[in-house]
Amino acid sequence: MPDSIFADSRLAAIYDAFDGARDDLSAYLDIVDELRADSVLDVGCGTGCLAVLLAETGRRVVGVDPAGASLEVAKSKDPAGRITWLKGDATTVSARNVDLAVMTGNVAQVFLTDDDWARTLQGIHTALRPGGYFVFETRRPERRAWEDWAADAAEVTLDVPGVGLVEQSREVTDVSLPLVSFRYTYRFLADDAVIASDSTLRFRDRHEVEASLAAQGYRVLDVRDAVDRPGREFVFVAQRTT
Ligand SMILES: C[S@@+](CC[C@H](N)C(=O)[O-])C[C@H]1O[C@@H](n2cnc3c(N)ncnc32)[C@H](O)[C@@H]1O
Numbered sequence: 335m336p337d338s339i340f341a342d343s344r345l346a347a348i349y350d351a352f353d354g355a356r357d358d359l360s361a362y363l364d365i366v367d368e369l370r371a372d373s374v375l376d377v378g379c380g381t382g383c384l385a386v387l388l389a390e391t392g393r394r395v396v397g398v399d400p401a402g403a404s405l406e407v408a409k410s411k412d413p414a415g416r417i418t419w420l421k422g423d424a425t426t427v428s429a430r431n432v433d434l435a436v437m438t439g440n441v442a443q444v445f446l447t448d449d450d451w452a453r454t455l456q457g458i459h460t461a462l463r464p465g466g467y468f469v470f471e472t473r474r475p476e477r478r479a480w481e482d483w484a485a486d487a488a489e490v491t492l493d494v495p496g497v498g499l500v501e502q503s504r505e506v507t508d509v510s511l512p513l514v515s516f517r518y519t520y521r522f523l524a525d526d527a528v529i530a531s532d533s534t535l536r537f538r539d540r541h542e543v544e545a546s547l548a549a550q551g552y553r554v555l556d557v558r559d560a561v562d563r564p565g566r567e568f569v570f571v572a573q574r575t576t
Pocket of ligand 1: 336337340341377378379380381382383384398399400401404422423424437438439440441444
């Protein structure tokens with residue numbers, strides 16, 4: 335079950351507003367160009383921000399996400415129906431012969447167990463064409479992002495078009511490395527509704543990610559810095575080898 339922040343329809347509708355400017359996505363568009371990928375699978379596409387940008391460049395795009403409410407938001411941004419939207423995850427997409435699979439927004443951290451992560455890597459491997467690429471990011475554990483999250487508990491209030499004022503607060507609820515849990519709470523001022531969403535993320539170090547990729551039939555071509563978040567994330571560029 336995806337977290338409420340993605341799966342609850344009221345929270346999915348305000349997700350983009352609270353996520354803010356997506357300065358991270360232009361680096362992915364550059365990588366898609368660099369790898370000459372004509373077809374892209376966006377795993378954990380969420381509200382479809384990257385998928386829509388890719389479709390605008392004329393590429394064949396498939397977006398998959400288990401959160402139906404987020405997919406509805408994504409579909410509303412694609413009125414011409416250029417993108418194939420799938421409700422599911424990497425284990426359900428099957429062979430698609432795509433040039434590239436991506437996971438933006440630290441989707442890689444939602445897979446808490448080694449088995450879940452291995453199954454995801456296997457599913458993406460199946461979806462890729464032979465020699466296809468897999469590019470994704472994950473936060474560097476040594477950067478200890480959760481300490482910043484805990485220190486910055488300031489409430490954020492936004493006036494979301496069509497929704498009205500919404501207050502958001504964040505609380506780190508548990509740190510049991512490599513797992514970190516946190517709760518977002520939203521209050522919709524229009525009707526005083528309060529909806530909370532609990533999440534847990536897994537922080538994998540570089541060696542662990544590289545070993546897991548090798549074990550599932552990928553070669554790591556490069557490990558980069560996220561240009562918009564220097565020192566905070568690893569961006570893995572991997573290629574299907576088997
Ligand atoms: C932080 S959001 C990122 C969404 C999108 N990639 C972006 O950059 O805007 C994480 C996404 O992962 C999705 N997710 C959760 N569990 C998943 C799974 N098992 N497989 C694929 N995606 C999953 C959530 O539904 C959510 O849309």
